[in-house]
Amino acid sequence: MTVVFWILAVITVVGGVAAVTLKNTVHCALALTAAFAGLAFLFLQLDAQFVGFAQILVYIGAVAILVVFAILLTRGSEKPERGVFSRTWLAGLLIAAAVFAVLSWAVLSSAAALPGAGEVPAPSVSVAQIGNALMGRYVLPLEILALLLTAAMIGAVLVALHEKGVRK
Amino acid sequence: MQEAVQFVPQTAASGITGILWLIPAMPIVAAGLIALLKQPRRRLAAGLAIGSLAASMVLAFVAFGHVLAGWASGHAVRETVNFTWMRFGTSGVGLGWVLDPLAAVMMVMVSFVGLLIFIYSVGYMAHDENYTRFFCFLSLFAGAMLGVVIANSLLLLFMCWEIVGLTSYLLIGFWYQKPSAAAAAKKAFITTRFGDVFFLLGIVWLFAQTGTLLFYSQGAGNLEPLAIGMLLQTPAKLGLSAAGAIGLLIFAGAVGKSGQLPLHVWLPDAMEGPTPVSALIHAATMVAAGVYLVARVYPLMAAGVLPGGTTTALLVITWVGAVTAVFAALIAIAQNDIKRILAYSTVSQLGYMMAGLGLGGVAVGMFHLITHAFFKSLLFLGAGSVIHGSHEEQDVRRLGGLRKYMPVTFATYAIAMLALCGFPLVFSGFWSKDAILESAHKWHAGQGPYFLLVFGALLTAFYMTRQVSYVFFGQYRGHGHAHESPRVMTVPLALLAFFAIALGVVGTPMWPWFRSFLLDTHAVWGGLASFKEPGLLALMLTSSAIVLFGIGLGWVFYGNKSPSAEEPDALERAMPPVWRTLSNRMYVDELYGATIIAFYEWWARVADWLDRRLWGGMVAGVTWLFGLWAQLNRFLDENFVNGGFDKGCEELSAGGGLIARVQSGRAQTYLRLLALGVVILAVILIWSSRG
Amino acid sequence: MTPLAGYLLVAALVFAIGLAGALTRRNAILVLIGIELMLNAANLNLVAFWRYGPHPEALTGMMFAVFSIAVAAAEAAVGLGLVIAIYRSARTADLDEINRMKG
Secondary structure, three states, rough: OOHHHHHHHHHEEEEHHHHHHHOOOOHHHHHHHHHHHHHHHHHHHOHHHHHHHHHHHHHHHHHHHHHHHHHHOOOEEEEEEEEEEEHHHHHHHHHHHOOOOHHHHHHHHHHHOOOOOOOOOOOOOHHHHHHHEEEEEEOHHHHHHHHHHHHHHHHHHHHOOOOOOOOO | OOOOOOOOOOEEOOOHOOOOHHHHHHHHHHHHHHHOOOOOHHHHHHHHHHHHHHHHHHHHHHHHHHHHHHHHOOOOOOEEEEEEEEEOOOOOEEEEEEEEEHHHHHHHHHHHHHHHHHHHHHHOOOOOHHHHHHHHHHHHHHHHHHHHHOOOOOHHHHHHHHHHHHHHHHHHHHOOOOHHHHHHHHHHHHHHHHHHHHHHHHHHHHHHHHHHOOOOOOOOOOOHHEEEEHHHHHHHHHHOOOHHHHHHHHHHHHHHOOHHHHOOOOOHHHOOHHHHHHHHHHHHHHHHHHHHHHHOOOHHHOOOOOOOOOOOHHHHHHHHHHHHHHHHHHHOOOOOOOHHHHHHHHHHEEEEEEEEHHOOOOOHHHHHHHHHHHHHHHHHHHHHHHHHHHHOOHHHHOOOOOHHHHHHHHHHHHHHHHHHOOOOOOOOHHHHHHHHHHHOOOOOOHHHHHHHHHHHHHHHHHHHHHHHHHHHOOOEEEEEEEEOHHHHHHHHHHHHHHHHHHHHHHHOOEEEHHHHHHHOOOOOOOOHHHHOOOOOOHHHHHHHHHHHHHHHHHHHHHHOOOOOOOOOOHHHHHHHHHEEEEEEEHHHHHHHHHHHHHHHHHHHHHHHHHHHHHHHHHHHHHHHHHHHHHHHHHHHHHHHHHHHHHHHHHHHHHHHHHHHHOOOOOOHHHHHHHHHHHHHHHHHHHHHHHH | OOOHHHHHHHHHHHHHHHHHHHHHHEEEHHHHHHHHHHHHHHHHHHHHHHHHOOOOOHHHHHHHHHHHHHHHHHHHHHHHHHHHHHHHOOOOOOOOOOOOOOO
């Protein structure tokens, strides 16, 4: 395991922890962005360049901004009276811990943990290949995705639209 | 002398015998129809009753003619129609009817006298509002009586016997609003029932011995030689044979129905009923049913009789009859109610008939029955006419001098009275009574009955003269104006009077037609020479003298004098203690009241106590237990069932409330549960794949 | 530990963190942030398996991840739109308060 991996892993994890624990919601959004960035670099480390750049473009470029907008529109930046965590935060924490325990147990006890299974030569993937795959083998999911994005866009607009006569 | 018991073999049933059942059936059907009518339909009711009985009478005459023809041609008629009524296993009970001379004469008499009395009732009951009910009961009675007459089975006879008893009860208590009438009806029914218990015992015993209750049944019947012989061989208690014992038990039933000595108490009280009822039922027919029964089962009574001797059964019958005859005649002397005198006279004459059966056989007894039916019913109807004409007055001391006001009634009544007394030669009563006296005189077992019966004849003449002088001679002591009765009442009187004289012809020694008809011998016109029979003329003179002496004695005491009701009777002045005993009917009713009735009331009180305390207590106890059980159930139900159920429902509700908390409405709760589920699933999956 | 295992553990950790955030924070938007983290962790898983698994030339894992990103973006848009709509009617984005679907 290379040093780069560890640094990137730390960035991602710390970003994630910060995203869910900070009191100021805007700070959370920014920490989230940092986590996204760490993940993008991890993708690059994994020789999945297309995915990494797509991550940067979509997540950091669109989703994080969207989150910030939503925070601002719902006055989430104001500090709530009763604290940021729910009354029964411990139960949630424990469940999350249980999930992590199960997953890591699965990973560590599986064949992937055996030594010698990690040295696989890096694949060389060109964007042309990806384009061909998208238009060839994966054309149906692509089209459906287009439909989905259209529907989501229309839906989001409709849901968030001000209705006539509804008080602000 | 007793006639030898001859057995007449059965002949094949002819046409008339086949429809003989119609004779009792028609009046019974008429009774049923009348019962459905409403009260105002009087003419229809009377018409139905009289019409049906007239039709029965016509059929009876046809049957009589058939029997007569058979007798005349030398082939005696005894035809039966039998059928099985009930079957149990291999044996069964049979019913049927018979047509023989005995049945034929009885049928003719019952239907003829009955018809005349029905017509008389139209006038007598004209003012009664229950006219329709009266004819319904009368018709039912006529049908049942005719059923008794033609029955060939002891069971059928018993059934009709009981119906006759029932109608007697209904008619005695016809004016049931009167307490005395209701009590008299009850008394009649219970007293005859007492006799019927022994009758039923006899029937059962007979059935057990011979396996059949039919009289004549192609050689297998009870009155045929085979059965009689078998019963004679079977010994019973007290030195009797089964035949004799059964005969005596059956006679006990006749004692009740015909008012013989211990069970005579109901007959005088039965005068509470309307006078036509007294005439028909308690003079001519129903009370004669007992005599008819004894005549019918005579072979049983006379089984084993040696020529010139007698059997125990016949001995008992003779003595009971003779004693009753005198007993009742004595009481009749001291009675003041016109119908009561006649009632006791009936009891006395029934005693004569029974004695006649015992002494001289079927012919002698039956002849007196037939003649008595005519003149006794005539006497009763005449009494009814007197009561009707003097405005419902029944006490003889308040009547008198009616000879002038009611001539037709007087004439017919006088004829009947002379017939009853046995006035020589002209009247039928003389011949029938003389036949009995003659048999008594010739009896081999003693002369006791003869003297009793002669004494009875004297008393009969005496009390009848007393009654006639009180009612028809002297001055009228009643209230209002006496008048003659309407034609619808006097014409039957005249008809009956004719027969009271004419019937004597068939029973004289000159031409003993009746006797030979019944006993199936040849009737010989003997002419005056028949009177030369030794002792006969002497007997006739003796009885004539007795009768005339009795009438004379009565006239001396009572003739043409008219003492008022408050003065003591002439005989009373002469013999006060005797008068008192006789006037109180020899205290028989009081004796019964002190013994049997008292015991019965004590027993009723015991039963009442048992019922209220013992059985009632047990019922109350069971009820209390049930109440307890019910309370226990309620307790269990309320506390355990309800409580438990309610508790369960509450728990369920609470549980539901608990579970409903899962639906908090908060999205994060759902998420948590989802994640938990994922964890569990993952664990399961990994374990199962690892394992 | 193999590189694959390392990536997988990192992904699991990020997933758990995202889940913890989704389950414990009050604000609805932070729940969505947690969900985004979870989705990203899943993408990491996919790409790691593509890289170290058989047949990377089939591009399956990469394609899957690309589509996942696209769908996640759409879902984020709609979700945030919904949060805004709820905020407008309930005047709050506090999840503890929004319990109108209570059973």
